[in-house]
Amino acid sequence: MDDLFKKHQYLTKASFSLIYAIMVSLAMNIFWTPGHIYSSGYTGFAQLLNTITSRYFPVTISTSLALFIINIPMFILAWRHIGHQFTFFTFLSVLLASIMMRVIHPLPLTTDPMICAIFGGVINGFGTGWALKNQISTGGLDILGIVIRRKTGKTIGTVNIIFNSFIIVAAGFAYGWPYAFYSAIGLFVNGKMIDMAYTRQQRMQVMIVTSRPKMVIDSIQNHLRRGITIVHGAEGAYYHDKKTILFTAISLYEMNELEEALSESDSKAFATVTSSTKIIGHFYEPKR
Structure with missing residues (x-):
């Protein structure tokens, strides 16, 4: 194969x-x-x-x-x-x-x-x-x-x-x-x-609000080689249920893989993706 x-x-x-x-x-x-x-x-x-x-x-x-x-x-x-x-x-x-x-x-x-x-x-x-x-x-x-x-x-x-x-x-x-x-x-x-x-060179900032952080993190990291920052203790304003906020950065080329990861792990997750003018620090890129 x-x-x-x-x-x-x-x-x-x-x-x-x-x-x-x-x-x-x-x-x-x-x-x-x-x-x-x-x-x-x-x-x-x-x-x-x-x-x-x-x-x-x-x-x-x-x-x-x-x-x-x-x-x-x-x-x-x-x-x-x-x-x-x-x-x-x-x-x-x-x-x-x-x-x-x-x-x-x-x-x-x-x-x-x-x-x-x-x-x-x-x-x-x-x-x-x-x-x-x-x-x-x-x-x-x-x-x-x-x-x-x-x-x-x-x-x-x-x-x-x-x-x-x-x-x-x-x-x-x-x-x-x-x-x-x-x-x-x-x-x-x-x-x-x-x-x-x-x-591949267009970089995006991603914010995800989810009630299933572990599943979402595992799914994203299975699809993408990206680090994720976790913010605990968030609360939904409507139902006042506990939420977790996840932050990461991806390239626009990886958008489909991100959507697949979210669909597999938490279809009810809320995510926003915005264009990033500049990223300071390590941002993994394939060698070719």
């Missing part, structure tokens, strides 16, 4: 890698390239290398080939410091993206730079965030972003925006400064879409 589960898990991750590859290729060939918009991260850097080699060198390096080459150091970094399985699926995602950029031919629906910047950012940002949500790295700044997020608490979308400021400058020199501003809009949209889709 364990082998079957692992095979299913690997197949699922490979499917998400393919979905990401298709989405970044659609964003590149339908919106970014026709609109002269630079993407974020290493994809944008690959576009920049393509522009430079096509203008100033006798041999042009395609965006798809450049994307794979510049990610090789990231494969090594991930292999040494994150994990072998993580590295394999990162390699697969980048390889599939490079292939799909060649397979999916450009289909310019519009050359309007504003439309291309916004819709390219939406498609790529959602694909990247969805991949990260399912524990798949898309290479490049994703790896650096994960490390920086753990150290500083910055969201991956914010890290992408900060690191990609030089892409905006490159777009200005390559296509003119109006296109730099369009690329900036695309980068902002891309970063916000990553934050929306990558729910």
